[in-house]
């Protein structure tokens with residue numbers, strides 16, 4: 001069963017998420033030297049800045065030099081492009097790390113980008129798959145208003161991504177949300193990970209939260225992940241996003 005934390009403004013969702021990540025870090029580093037985490041783009045990035053950089057109580061306890069940071073999905077654009085998930089994370093978080101204890105960060109190989117070239121897109125996905133460890137300690141995911149997460153989109157056109165059982169990273173083409181070409185992790189990576197957290201805020205997510213938590217529509221990648229991996233899934237949502245969910249006793 002999934003765990004859901006619903007936060008009001010005063011509860012401070014970024015602080016709660018920061019505390020959760022810190023606990024994951026400490027738990028992992030008590031048995032290993034490296035904390036391997038994969039993050040999303042979109043609205044999550046600003047929550048990470050607030051929770052891990054601005055919150056000094058938490059930031060002082062983050063052992064960045066023991067972190068390996070990967071991306072659950074990435075748009076196939078140069079790393080300094082405004083649509084790059086790595087680029088957004090760099091500006092919001094990495095550029096604020098002032099001491100020498102920096103994490104190892106694994107962006108896509110931008111030298112492989114060759115515009116509109118199908119085989120180069122596939123190569124970028126294959127190259128990223130080689131970088132990914134067998135097991136990630138923590139996955140931090142977003143949820144789009146259409147129920148997508150990573151670049152796993154609902155609908156027949158993108159079913160090939162959700163159905164993939166072998167490849168761990170795939171090229172997502174014709175993304176309904178621009179940019180059109182992306183790479184994304186697939187379900188085997190979610191299956192192998194230790195913990196999964198979703199972060200969702202705002203009114204624009206109200207309808208989709210109802211579809212995920214009340215209707216449990218398994219055509220939605222997010223609802224499917226709840227059903228498949230519920231025991232290791234935690235949702236951090238704010239009260240605005242959760243306002244239309246009827247079954248609040250999850």
Ligand SMILES: O=C1O[C@H](COP(=O)(O)O)[C@@H](O)[C@H](O)[C@H]1O
Pocket residue numbers: 039040041042043044073074075085141142143144145148149150151177
């Ligand atoms: O395109 C993307 O969207 C999702 C959701 O973003 P959000 O801004 O609605 O939270 C994000 O998780 C994913 O990484 C990103 O590439």
